[in-house]
Amino acid sequence: MKEIIEVLNEVKEGIDYANEKHLVSDGLITSFDLVMLISLLNEKFDIEITVVDVIPENFESVETIEALVNKLK
Protein backbone atom coordinates (compact mmCIF):
# COMPACT_ATOMS: atom_id res chain seq x y z
CA MET A 1 0.00 0.00 0.00
CA LYS A 2 2.70 2.44 1.04
CA GLU A 3 4.76 1.53 -2.00
CA ILE A 4 1.83 2.21 -4.33
CA ILE A 5 1.28 5.61 -2.75
CA GLU A 6 4.95 6.39 -3.25
CA VAL A 7 4.68 5.56 -6.93
CA LEU A 8 1.54 7.66 -7.27
CA ASN A 9 3.27 10.61 -5.63
CA GLU A 10 6.10 10.25 -8.08
CA VAL A 11 3.59 10.55 -10.93
CA LYS A 12 1.68 13.46 -9.44
CA GLU A 13 2.01 15.10 -6.06
CA GLY A 14 -0.64 16.85 -4.05
CA ILE A 15 -3.44 14.24 -4.08
CA ASP A 16 -4.71 12.44 -1.00
CA TYR A 17 -4.14 8.98 -2.45
CA ALA A 18 -4.85 7.07 0.77
CA ASN A 19 -8.45 8.28 0.85
CA GLU A 20 -9.29 9.06 -2.75
CA LYS A 21 -11.59 6.40 -4.23
CA HIS A 22 -12.31 7.85 -7.65
CA LEU A 23 -8.98 8.78 -9.16
CA VAL A 24 -10.22 8.10 -12.69
CA SER A 25 -13.88 9.09 -12.60
CA ASP A 26 -13.06 12.36 -10.84
CA GLY A 27 -10.40 13.10 -13.42
CA LEU A 28 -7.54 13.26 -10.90
CA ILE A 29 -5.45 10.93 -13.05
CA THR A 30 -5.23 11.95 -16.67
CA SER A 31 -4.19 9.77 -19.56
CA PHE A 32 -0.74 11.33 -19.43
CA ASP A 33 -0.38 10.43 -15.74
CA LEU A 34 -1.60 6.93 -16.44
CA VAL A 35 1.11 6.18 -18.98
CA MET A 36 3.77 7.22 -16.47
CA LEU A 37 2.07 5.33 -13.63
CA ILE A 38 1.97 2.12 -15.61
CA SER A 39 5.62 2.29 -16.55
CA LEU A 40 6.65 2.98 -12.94
CA LEU A 41 4.49 0.14 -11.59
CA ASN A 42 5.95 -2.24 -14.17
CA GLU A 43 9.46 -1.24 -13.18
CA LYS A 44 9.01 -1.26 -9.43
CA PHE A 45 7.06 -4.51 -9.09
CA ASP A 46 8.63 -6.27 -12.06
CA ILE A 47 5.27 -6.90 -13.70
CA GLU A 48 3.83 -6.17 -17.10
CA ILE A 49 0.54 -4.36 -17.13
CA THR A 50 -0.91 -4.90 -20.57
CA VAL A 51 -3.51 -2.68 -22.14
CA VAL A 52 -6.13 -5.34 -21.47
CA ASP A 53 -5.83 -4.46 -17.78
CA VAL A 54 -5.89 -0.75 -18.48
CA ILE A 55 -9.56 -0.27 -17.66
CA PRO A 56 -10.99 2.44 -15.43
CA GLU A 57 -11.95 0.04 -12.61
CA ASN A 58 -8.33 -0.96 -12.01
CA PHE A 59 -7.09 2.56 -11.37
CA GLU A 60 -9.75 4.16 -9.18
CA SER A 61 -7.91 3.83 -5.86
CA VAL A 62 -4.78 2.58 -4.15
CA GLU A 63 -6.64 -0.62 -3.27
CA THR A 64 -7.64 -1.43 -6.83
CA ILE A 65 -4.13 -0.65 -8.10
CA GLU A 66 -2.71 -2.93 -5.40
CA ALA A 67 -5.09 -5.72 -6.37
CA LEU A 68 -4.00 -5.39 -9.99
CA VAL A 69 -0.31 -5.47 -9.05
CA ASN A 70 -0.83 -8.56 -6.85
CA LYS A 71 -2.73 -10.31 -9.62
CA LEU A 72 0.15 -9.78 -12.05
CA LYS A 73 3.02 -10.53 -9.66
Added chain:
Amino acid sequence: MKKVITDYLDETSNKYPRKTCILENKDNKISFHAFANESKRIACYINKYNLFNKPIAIFIDKSIDTLKAMFGVLYSGNFYTVFDTASPKNRLDLVYNTLKPTLIITNNKCIEKLKSYNFDAQIINIDLIDNKIDNKVIKGINQKMVGTNPAYVLFTSGSTGVPKGSVITHKSVIAYIKWFIECFSIDNTTIFGNQSPFYFSMSVSDIYSTMFTGATFCIIPKINFTFTMNLVKYLNEFKINTIYWVPSALSIVANLNTFDYAKPKYLKKVLFAGEVMPTPTLNKWRKHLPNVLYGNLFGPTETTDICTYYIVNRKFKNNESLPIGWPCNNCDILIVDEEGKECEAGSPGELYVRGDFVGSGYYNNPEKTNDAFVQNPINKSYPEIVYKTGDLGKINKYGEIEYLGRKDFQIKHMGYRIELGEIEANITALEGITTCACIYDENNKLIVLFYESSKLSVDDVIKYADQKLVKYMRPNKVIKVSKMPFNANGKIDRVKLKKDYLEMEG
Protein backbone atom coordinates in the same frame (compact mmCIF):
# COMPACT_ATOMS: atom_id res chain seq x y z
CA MET B 1 -22.90 32.06 -54.86
CA LYS B 2 -21.13 30.57 -51.85
CA LYS B 3 -19.38 33.25 -49.79
CA VAL B 4 -19.84 32.23 -46.14
CA ILE B 5 -19.48 28.93 -44.27
CA THR B 6 -23.21 28.40 -43.84
CA ASP B 7 -23.70 28.43 -47.64
CA TYR B 8 -21.67 25.22 -47.70
CA LEU B 9 -23.71 23.62 -44.92
CA ASP B 10 -26.92 24.53 -46.79
CA GLU B 11 -25.61 22.86 -49.91
CA THR B 12 -24.56 19.71 -48.03
CA SER B 13 -27.80 19.45 -46.12
CA ASN B 14 -29.76 19.69 -49.40
CA LYS B 15 -27.59 16.98 -50.92
CA TYR B 16 -27.53 14.54 -47.96
CA PRO B 17 -30.46 15.55 -45.73
CA ARG B 18 -30.84 12.24 -43.91
CA LYS B 19 -27.18 11.28 -43.65
CA THR B 20 -25.61 11.33 -40.16
CA CYS B 21 -23.77 14.59 -39.67
CA ILE B 22 -22.59 14.32 -36.06
CA LEU B 23 -22.55 11.35 -33.73
CA GLU B 24 -21.58 11.04 -30.06
CA ASN B 25 -22.63 7.41 -29.58
CA LYS B 26 -25.18 5.07 -31.13
CA ASP B 27 -28.12 6.70 -29.33
CA ASN B 28 -27.09 10.28 -29.85
CA LYS B 29 -26.68 11.52 -33.40
CA ILE B 30 -28.10 14.08 -35.79
CA SER B 31 -28.63 14.26 -39.56
CA PHE B 32 -27.46 17.13 -41.78
CA HIS B 33 -31.01 18.35 -42.31
CA ALA B 34 -31.83 18.34 -38.61
CA PHE B 35 -28.49 19.92 -37.73
CA ALA B 36 -28.88 22.78 -40.21
CA ASN B 37 -32.46 23.37 -39.00
CA GLU B 38 -31.53 23.35 -35.31
CA SER B 39 -28.74 25.83 -36.05
CA LYS B 40 -31.11 28.10 -37.98
CA ARG B 41 -33.63 27.99 -35.16
CA ILE B 42 -30.95 29.15 -32.73
CA ALA B 43 -29.95 31.84 -35.26
CA CYS B 44 -33.52 33.18 -35.43
CA TYR B 45 -33.63 33.34 -31.65
CA ILE B 46 -30.31 35.22 -31.53
CA ASN B 47 -31.66 37.59 -34.18
CA LYS B 48 -34.24 38.90 -31.69
CA TYR B 49 -31.37 40.57 -29.85
CA ASN B 50 -30.59 42.62 -32.97
CA LEU B 51 -26.93 41.70 -33.12
CA PHE B 52 -24.89 41.58 -36.31
CA ASN B 53 -21.16 40.95 -36.64
CA LYS B 54 -20.82 40.82 -32.85
CA PRO B 55 -19.06 38.32 -30.55
CA ILE B 56 -21.18 35.63 -28.88
CA ALA B 57 -19.73 33.22 -26.34
CA ILE B 58 -20.65 29.54 -26.13
CA PHE B 59 -20.51 27.80 -22.78
CA ILE B 60 -21.41 24.18 -23.45
CA ASP B 61 -19.45 20.96 -22.83
CA LYS B 62 -18.16 19.32 -25.99
CA SER B 63 -21.25 17.80 -27.63
CA ILE B 64 -23.67 18.08 -30.55
CA ASP B 65 -25.18 21.06 -28.71
CA THR B 66 -21.90 22.98 -28.90
CA LEU B 67 -21.82 22.54 -32.67
CA LYS B 68 -25.48 23.61 -33.01
CA ALA B 69 -24.66 26.76 -31.06
CA MET B 70 -21.58 27.45 -33.21
CA PHE B 71 -23.56 27.18 -36.45
CA GLY B 72 -26.47 29.02 -34.86
CA VAL B 73 -24.12 31.95 -34.28
CA LEU B 74 -22.81 31.72 -37.86
CA TYR B 75 -26.31 31.70 -39.36
CA SER B 76 -27.15 34.70 -37.17
CA GLY B 77 -24.38 36.71 -38.85
CA ASN B 78 -22.30 36.96 -35.68
CA PHE B 79 -19.11 35.22 -34.59
CA TYR B 80 -18.43 32.88 -31.69
CA THR B 81 -15.86 31.94 -29.11
CA VAL B 82 -16.22 28.53 -27.49
CA PHE B 83 -15.36 28.76 -23.79
CA ASP B 84 -13.56 25.89 -22.12
CA THR B 85 -16.15 24.91 -19.49
CA ALA B 86 -13.41 23.29 -17.39
CA SER B 87 -11.25 26.43 -17.37
CA PRO B 88 -10.71 28.22 -14.05
CA LYS B 89 -12.81 31.34 -13.61
CA ASN B 90 -9.86 33.74 -13.64
CA ARG B 91 -8.77 32.58 -17.10
CA LEU B 92 -12.33 32.72 -18.44
CA ASP B 93 -12.54 36.26 -17.05
CA LEU B 94 -9.52 37.27 -19.12
CA VAL B 95 -11.08 35.84 -22.28
CA TYR B 96 -14.46 37.35 -21.43
CA ASN B 97 -13.03 40.80 -20.77
CA THR B 98 -11.18 40.79 -24.08
CA LEU B 99 -14.12 39.47 -26.09
CA LYS B 100 -16.87 41.42 -24.29
CA PRO B 101 -19.71 39.27 -25.65
CA THR B 102 -23.26 40.55 -25.23
CA LEU B 103 -24.70 37.04 -25.28
CA ILE B 104 -23.63 33.66 -23.93
CA ILE B 105 -25.24 30.49 -25.25
CA THR B 106 -25.53 27.49 -22.95
CA ASN B 107 -27.74 24.44 -22.30
CA ASN B 108 -29.45 22.79 -19.31
CA LYS B 109 -26.35 20.86 -18.36
CA CYS B 110 -24.02 23.86 -18.11
CA ILE B 111 -26.30 26.72 -17.09
CA GLU B 112 -25.79 26.43 -13.32
CA LYS B 113 -22.03 26.54 -13.64
CA LEU B 114 -22.26 29.46 -16.06
CA LYS B 115 -24.55 31.40 -13.72
CA SER B 116 -22.12 30.89 -10.84
CA TYR B 117 -19.52 32.83 -12.84
CA ASN B 118 -21.68 35.99 -12.77
CA PHE B 119 -20.87 37.28 -16.24
CA ASP B 120 -23.05 40.27 -17.07
CA ALA B 121 -23.87 39.13 -20.64
CA GLN B 122 -27.38 37.85 -21.30
CA ILE B 123 -27.78 34.06 -21.38
CA ILE B 124 -29.59 31.93 -23.96
CA ASN B 125 -30.38 28.36 -22.88
CA ILE B 126 -30.87 26.40 -26.11
CA ASP B 127 -32.87 23.74 -24.26
CA LEU B 128 -35.53 26.32 -23.47
CA ILE B 129 -36.00 28.09 -26.79
CA ASP B 130 -39.15 27.08 -28.69
CA ASN B 131 -39.23 29.45 -31.66
CA LYS B 132 -39.64 28.38 -35.28
CA ILE B 133 -37.30 29.02 -38.19
CA ASP B 134 -38.05 32.18 -40.12
CA ASN B 135 -36.40 31.60 -43.49
CA LYS B 136 -36.84 35.24 -44.46
CA VAL B 137 -34.72 36.26 -41.50
CA ILE B 138 -32.01 33.70 -42.38
CA LYS B 139 -31.98 34.87 -45.98
CA GLY B 140 -31.85 38.52 -45.00
CA ILE B 141 -28.84 37.95 -42.75
CA ASN B 142 -27.06 36.04 -45.52
CA GLN B 143 -27.60 38.96 -47.93
CA LYS B 144 -25.78 41.29 -45.54
CA MET B 145 -22.80 39.00 -44.99
CA VAL B 146 -19.37 39.44 -46.55
CA GLY B 147 -16.58 36.88 -46.57
CA THR B 148 -14.31 39.08 -44.47
CA ASN B 149 -16.72 38.98 -41.50
CA PRO B 150 -15.23 36.93 -38.66
CA ALA B 151 -16.56 33.41 -38.12
CA TYR B 152 -14.93 32.95 -34.73
CA VAL B 153 -12.29 34.22 -32.35
CA LEU B 154 -10.00 31.56 -30.97
CA PHE B 155 -7.94 32.29 -27.86
CA THR B 156 -4.42 31.07 -27.19
CA SER B 157 -2.27 31.89 -24.20
CA GLY B 158 -0.36 35.18 -24.17
CA SER B 159 3.00 36.03 -22.58
CA THR B 160 1.73 38.77 -20.29
CA GLY B 161 -0.87 36.44 -18.86
CA VAL B 162 -3.59 37.80 -21.12
CA PRO B 163 -4.84 35.31 -23.76
CA LYS B 164 -4.82 36.48 -27.39
CA GLY B 165 -7.91 35.98 -29.55
CA SER B 166 -7.18 35.23 -33.21
CA VAL B 167 -9.91 36.59 -35.47
CA ILE B 168 -10.63 34.12 -38.29
CA THR B 169 -12.92 35.15 -41.14
CA HIS B 170 -15.34 33.12 -43.26
CA LYS B 171 -12.99 33.69 -46.18
CA SER B 172 -10.03 32.15 -44.33
CA VAL B 173 -12.02 29.12 -43.18
CA ILE B 174 -13.32 28.51 -46.71
CA ALA B 175 -9.85 28.81 -48.27
CA TYR B 176 -8.36 26.53 -45.62
CA ILE B 177 -11.07 23.88 -45.78
CA LYS B 178 -10.91 23.77 -49.58
CA TRP B 179 -7.23 22.85 -49.26
CA PHE B 180 -7.87 20.31 -46.49
CA ILE B 181 -10.60 18.55 -48.48
CA GLU B 182 -8.56 18.43 -51.66
CA CYS B 183 -5.29 17.38 -50.04
CA PHE B 184 -6.74 14.51 -47.98
CA SER B 185 -9.61 13.53 -50.33
CA ILE B 186 -12.31 14.21 -47.76
CA ASP B 187 -15.79 13.34 -49.07
CA ASN B 188 -19.14 11.87 -48.05
CA THR B 189 -17.48 8.51 -47.26
CA THR B 190 -15.14 10.08 -44.69
CA ILE B 191 -15.90 9.25 -41.07
CA PHE B 192 -13.93 11.45 -38.66
CA GLY B 193 -13.04 10.42 -35.13
CA ASN B 194 -12.67 13.79 -33.44
CA GLN B 195 -10.27 14.26 -30.54
CA SER B 196 -9.48 17.96 -30.30
CA PRO B 197 -11.53 20.32 -28.12
CA PHE B 198 -13.69 22.88 -29.94
CA TYR B 199 -11.81 25.79 -28.34
CA PHE B 200 -8.65 24.54 -30.05
CA SER B 201 -7.79 25.37 -33.68
CA MET B 202 -7.33 21.77 -34.82
CA SER B 203 -11.06 21.10 -34.45
CA VAL B 204 -11.73 23.57 -37.28
CA SER B 205 -10.48 21.02 -39.83
CA ASP B 206 -12.72 18.07 -39.06
CA ILE B 207 -15.77 20.14 -38.08
CA TYR B 208 -15.87 22.32 -41.18
CA SER B 209 -14.78 19.73 -43.70
CA THR B 210 -17.68 17.59 -42.46
CA MET B 211 -20.10 20.43 -43.19
CA PHE B 212 -18.51 21.10 -46.61
CA THR B 213 -18.56 17.50 -47.87
CA GLY B 214 -21.21 15.43 -46.11
CA ALA B 215 -18.68 13.42 -44.09
CA THR B 216 -19.64 12.14 -40.61
CA PHE B 217 -18.17 13.66 -37.46
CA CYS B 218 -17.87 11.34 -34.43
CA ILE B 219 -17.12 12.97 -31.09
CA ILE B 220 -14.95 10.44 -29.28
CA PRO B 221 -15.63 10.47 -25.51
CA LYS B 222 -12.56 11.86 -23.76
CA ILE B 223 -12.20 8.96 -21.32
CA ASN B 224 -11.38 6.66 -24.24
CA PHE B 225 -8.04 8.42 -24.58
CA THR B 226 -7.09 7.12 -21.16
CA PHE B 227 -8.41 3.61 -21.71
CA THR B 228 -7.31 2.84 -25.19
CA MET B 229 -8.91 -0.57 -25.64
CA ASN B 230 -12.23 1.25 -25.49
CA LEU B 231 -10.87 3.74 -27.98
CA VAL B 232 -10.15 1.04 -30.56
CA LYS B 233 -13.58 -0.43 -29.89
CA TYR B 234 -15.16 2.96 -30.57
CA LEU B 235 -13.15 3.44 -33.80
CA ASN B 236 -14.30 0.04 -35.04
CA GLU B 237 -17.91 0.37 -33.89
CA PHE B 238 -18.41 3.54 -35.92
CA LYS B 239 -16.11 2.52 -38.77
CA ILE B 240 -13.94 5.60 -38.34
CA ASN B 241 -11.54 5.98 -41.26
CA THR B 242 -9.94 9.39 -40.66
CA ILE B 243 -8.43 10.86 -37.51
CA TYR B 244 -6.69 14.16 -36.87
CA TRP B 245 -5.27 14.10 -33.35
CA VAL B 246 -2.52 15.66 -31.30
CA PRO B 247 0.59 13.46 -31.22
CA SER B 248 0.15 12.96 -27.45
CA ALA B 249 -3.09 11.10 -28.12
CA LEU B 250 -1.38 8.91 -30.72
CA SER B 251 1.49 8.32 -28.27
CA ILE B 252 -0.78 7.04 -25.54
CA VAL B 253 -2.19 4.40 -27.87
CA ALA B 254 1.31 3.40 -29.02
CA ASN B 255 2.94 3.40 -25.58
CA LEU B 256 0.34 1.09 -24.13
CA ASN B 257 1.00 -1.34 -27.03
CA THR B 258 -2.72 -1.27 -27.70
CA PHE B 259 -2.27 -2.64 -31.21
CA ASP B 260 -0.83 -5.90 -29.87
CA TYR B 261 -4.37 -6.66 -28.68
CA ALA B 262 -6.72 -4.81 -30.99
CA LYS B 263 -6.48 -2.86 -34.23
CA PRO B 264 -8.62 -0.16 -35.77
CA LYS B 265 -9.99 -1.99 -38.81
CA TYR B 266 -11.26 0.90 -40.91
CA LEU B 267 -8.58 3.53 -40.42
CA LYS B 268 -7.19 4.95 -43.69
CA LYS B 269 -5.81 8.38 -42.75
CA VAL B 270 -3.96 9.44 -39.63
CA LEU B 271 -3.23 13.16 -39.49
CA PHE B 272 -1.58 14.97 -36.63
CA ALA B 273 -0.60 18.50 -35.60
CA GLY B 274 -0.39 20.70 -32.56
CA GLU B 275 3.04 19.69 -31.35
CA VAL B 276 6.12 17.86 -32.60
CA MET B 277 5.35 14.22 -33.43
CA PRO B 278 7.73 11.87 -31.60
CA THR B 279 9.16 9.65 -34.34
CA PRO B 280 9.10 6.47 -32.15
CA THR B 281 5.33 6.91 -31.86
CA LEU B 282 4.93 7.26 -35.61
CA ASN B 283 7.11 4.21 -36.19
CA LYS B 284 4.97 2.09 -33.86
CA TRP B 285 1.83 3.17 -35.70
CA ARG B 286 3.43 2.48 -39.07
CA LYS B 287 4.56 -0.98 -37.97
CA HIS B 288 1.04 -2.01 -36.96
CA LEU B 289 -0.90 -0.04 -39.57
CA PRO B 290 1.42 0.06 -42.59
CA ASN B 291 -1.20 0.88 -45.23
CA VAL B 292 -2.48 4.05 -43.64
CA LEU B 293 -1.67 7.57 -44.90
CA TYR B 294 0.20 9.58 -42.25
CA GLY B 295 0.20 13.37 -42.46
CA ASN B 296 2.25 15.74 -40.33
CA LEU B 297 0.46 19.10 -40.34
CA PHE B 298 1.92 22.32 -39.07
CA GLY B 299 0.52 25.75 -38.37
CA PRO B 300 -0.56 28.30 -35.78
CA THR B 301 -4.12 29.30 -34.84
CA GLU B 302 -3.44 32.62 -36.61
CA THR B 303 -3.37 30.86 -40.00
CA THR B 304 -6.75 29.17 -39.36
CA ASP B 305 -5.11 25.87 -38.48
CA ILE B 306 -2.34 24.78 -40.79
CA CYS B 307 0.12 26.33 -43.22
CA THR B 308 2.44 23.43 -44.16
CA TYR B 309 2.03 19.68 -44.34
CA TYR B 310 4.07 16.58 -44.97
CA ILE B 311 2.68 13.23 -46.09
CA VAL B 312 5.03 10.58 -44.72
CA ASN B 313 6.67 8.94 -47.72
CA ARG B 314 9.93 7.49 -46.43
CA LYS B 315 11.36 5.75 -43.39
CA PHE B 316 12.50 7.71 -40.37
CA LYS B 317 14.83 6.47 -37.65
CA ASN B 318 13.60 7.01 -34.11
CA ASN B 319 16.10 9.83 -33.62
CA GLU B 320 15.23 11.63 -36.86
CA SER B 321 12.54 14.28 -36.81
CA LEU B 322 9.74 14.63 -39.33
CA PRO B 323 9.81 17.61 -41.67
CA ILE B 324 6.82 19.94 -41.69
CA GLY B 325 6.94 19.67 -45.46
CA TRP B 326 5.42 21.99 -48.00
CA PRO B 327 3.16 25.01 -47.93
CA CYS B 328 -0.52 24.13 -48.37
CA ASN B 329 -2.15 24.99 -51.70
CA ASN B 330 -3.22 28.68 -51.56
CA CYS B 331 -0.74 29.36 -48.78
CA ASP B 332 2.87 30.48 -48.98
CA ILE B 333 5.76 30.36 -46.54
CA LEU B 334 8.67 32.78 -46.44
CA ILE B 335 11.78 31.93 -44.46
CA VAL B 336 13.18 35.26 -43.36
CA ASP B 337 16.48 36.14 -41.67
CA GLU B 338 17.11 38.72 -38.93
CA GLU B 339 17.50 41.47 -41.53
CA GLY B 340 14.16 40.77 -43.14
CA LYS B 341 15.62 39.10 -46.22
CA GLU B 342 14.64 35.73 -47.58
CA CYS B 343 17.02 32.98 -46.43
CA GLU B 344 18.94 30.85 -48.87
CA ALA B 345 17.95 27.19 -48.97
CA GLY B 346 19.43 25.42 -45.95
CA SER B 347 19.91 28.40 -43.67
CA PRO B 348 17.52 28.88 -40.77
CA GLY B 349 15.11 31.78 -40.43
CA GLU B 350 11.69 32.73 -39.09
CA LEU B 351 8.63 31.39 -40.88
CA TYR B 352 6.22 34.00 -42.26
CA VAL B 353 2.86 32.96 -43.76
CA ARG B 354 1.14 34.59 -46.75
CA GLY B 355 -2.27 34.00 -48.25
CA ASP B 356 -5.95 33.56 -47.51
CA PHE B 357 -5.44 31.32 -44.45
CA VAL B 358 -3.93 34.24 -42.53
CA GLY B 359 -6.30 35.58 -39.87
CA SER B 360 -7.23 39.22 -39.32
CA GLY B 361 -5.27 39.84 -36.12
CA TYR B 362 -6.02 39.67 -32.39
CA TYR B 363 -9.38 40.80 -31.09
CA ASN B 364 -9.21 44.06 -29.12
CA ASN B 365 -5.43 43.92 -29.11
CA PRO B 366 -3.87 46.28 -31.69
CA GLU B 367 -0.46 46.09 -30.02
CA LYS B 368 -0.04 42.32 -30.35
CA THR B 369 -1.65 42.45 -33.78
CA ASN B 370 0.94 44.93 -35.02
CA ASP B 371 3.76 42.80 -33.64
CA ALA B 372 2.72 39.65 -35.48
CA PHE B 373 0.65 40.73 -38.50
CA VAL B 374 3.19 42.73 -40.45
CA GLN B 375 3.97 44.05 -43.90
CA ASN B 376 5.58 41.36 -46.05
CA PRO B 377 9.28 42.19 -45.45
CA ILE B 378 10.27 41.35 -49.03
CA ASN B 379 7.46 43.33 -50.66
CA LYS B 380 8.15 47.08 -50.61
CA SER B 381 5.68 47.95 -53.37
CA TYR B 382 2.14 47.67 -51.96
CA PRO B 383 0.43 46.86 -48.63
CA GLU B 384 0.43 43.13 -47.93
CA ILE B 385 -0.05 41.73 -44.44
CA VAL B 386 1.69 38.46 -43.58
CA TYR B 387 1.81 36.53 -40.30
CA LYS B 388 5.09 36.28 -38.45
CA THR B 389 4.93 32.90 -36.72
CA GLY B 390 7.83 33.18 -34.27
CA ASP B 391 8.76 29.67 -35.43
CA LEU B 392 12.12 28.86 -36.91
CA GLY B 393 12.67 26.62 -39.92
CA LYS B 394 14.90 25.82 -42.86
CA ILE B 395 14.75 23.97 -46.16
CA ASN B 396 16.30 20.47 -46.06
CA LYS B 397 17.94 18.48 -48.87
CA TYR B 398 14.55 17.21 -50.07
CA GLY B 399 13.30 20.77 -50.48
CA GLU B 400 11.00 20.33 -47.47
CA ILE B 401 10.70 22.71 -44.55
CA GLU B 402 12.19 21.46 -41.31
CA TYR B 403 10.91 22.82 -38.01
CA LEU B 404 13.59 24.16 -35.67
CA GLY B 405 11.56 25.32 -32.67
CA ARG B 406 10.10 28.49 -31.19
CA LYS B 407 11.91 31.78 -31.33
CA ASP B 408 10.87 32.72 -27.82
CA PHE B 409 9.73 30.87 -24.72
CA GLN B 410 6.47 29.68 -26.07
CA ILE B 411 6.10 25.92 -25.80
CA LYS B 412 3.82 23.25 -27.20
CA HIS B 413 2.58 20.96 -24.48
CA MET B 414 -0.13 18.31 -24.86
CA GLY B 415 -1.05 19.98 -28.13
CA TYR B 416 -1.59 23.41 -26.63
CA ARG B 417 0.49 26.44 -27.27
CA ILE B 418 1.51 27.83 -23.94
CA GLU B 419 3.61 30.80 -23.02
CA LEU B 420 5.64 29.80 -20.00
CA GLY B 421 5.34 33.44 -19.03
CA GLU B 422 1.60 33.04 -18.51
CA ILE B 423 2.16 30.25 -16.01
CA GLU B 424 4.80 32.34 -14.25
CA ALA B 425 2.53 35.37 -14.21
CA ASN B 426 -0.15 33.31 -12.46
CA ILE B 427 2.16 31.67 -9.93
CA THR B 428 3.87 34.96 -9.14
CA ALA B 429 0.46 36.22 -8.13
CA LEU B 430 0.42 33.81 -5.16
CA GLU B 431 1.22 35.64 -1.95
CA GLY B 432 4.51 34.49 -0.49
CA ILE B 433 6.20 33.74 -3.82
CA THR B 434 9.46 35.65 -4.05
CA THR B 435 10.13 34.73 -7.62
CA CYS B 436 9.44 31.86 -9.99
CA ALA B 437 10.40 30.58 -13.43
CA CYS B 438 9.23 27.80 -15.71
CA ILE B 439 11.24 25.66 -18.05
CA TYR B 440 10.06 22.93 -20.37
CA ASP B 441 11.63 19.48 -20.24
CA GLU B 442 11.13 18.47 -23.87
CA ASN B 443 12.38 14.91 -23.43
CA ASN B 444 9.85 14.01 -20.78
CA LYS B 445 7.26 16.61 -21.82
CA LEU B 446 7.10 18.21 -18.41
CA ILE B 447 6.48 21.78 -17.39
CA VAL B 448 8.89 22.37 -14.51
CA LEU B 449 8.29 25.26 -12.16
CA PHE B 450 11.03 26.65 -9.92
CA TYR B 451 10.12 29.00 -7.14
CA GLU B 452 11.69 30.83 -4.27
CA SER B 453 9.74 31.46 -1.09
CA SER B 454 10.39 31.63 2.62
CA LYS B 455 7.09 30.12 3.69
CA LEU B 456 5.31 28.25 0.89
CA SER B 457 5.66 24.48 0.57
CA VAL B 458 5.61 22.61 -2.75
CA ASP B 459 2.11 21.39 -1.86
CA ASP B 460 0.89 24.96 -1.35
CA VAL B 461 2.09 25.90 -4.81
CA ILE B 462 0.57 22.80 -6.45
CA LYS B 463 -2.79 23.45 -4.80
CA TYR B 464 -2.74 27.04 -5.95
CA ALA B 465 -1.75 26.05 -9.51
CA ASP B 466 -4.65 23.56 -9.61
CA GLN B 467 -7.08 26.36 -8.77
CA LYS B 468 -5.65 29.05 -10.97
CA LEU B 469 -4.47 27.32 -14.09
CA VAL B 470 -6.26 25.34 -16.73
CA LYS B 471 -5.22 21.70 -16.56
CA TYR B 472 -2.74 21.57 -19.42
CA MET B 473 -0.91 24.63 -18.09
CA ARG B 474 -0.31 23.23 -14.62
CA PRO B 475 3.35 22.49 -13.84
CA ASN B 476 4.10 18.75 -13.85
CA LYS B 477 6.99 19.30 -11.46
CA VAL B 478 7.40 21.95 -8.81
CA ILE B 479 10.84 22.54 -7.34
CA LYS B 480 11.68 24.89 -4.50
CA VAL B 481 15.03 26.65 -4.80
CA SER B 482 16.83 28.50 -2.03
CA LYS B 483 18.04 31.18 -4.45
CA MET B 484 16.91 31.86 -8.00
CA PRO B 485 19.86 32.26 -10.41
CA PHE B 486 20.05 35.58 -12.27
CA ASN B 487 22.09 36.47 -15.33
CA ALA B 488 24.10 39.62 -16.00
CA ASN B 489 21.04 41.49 -17.25
CA GLY B 490 19.25 40.86 -13.98
CA LYS B 491 16.90 38.37 -15.62
CA ILE B 492 16.22 34.93 -14.28
CA ASP B 493 18.85 32.66 -15.79
CA ARG B 494 16.67 30.06 -17.45
CA VAL B 495 19.56 28.50 -19.27
CA LYS B 496 21.28 27.75 -15.98
CA LEU B 497 18.03 26.52 -14.41
CA LYS B 498 17.54 24.12 -17.25
CA LYS B 499 21.14 22.94 -17.18
CA ASP B 500 20.99 22.33 -13.42
CA TYR B 501 17.66 20.57 -13.79
CA LEU B 502 18.91 18.26 -16.53
CA GLU B 503 22.03 17.43 -14.48
CA MET B 504 19.86 16.73 -11.45
CA GLU B 505 17.62 14.45 -13.52
CA GLY B 506 20.74 12.69 -14.77
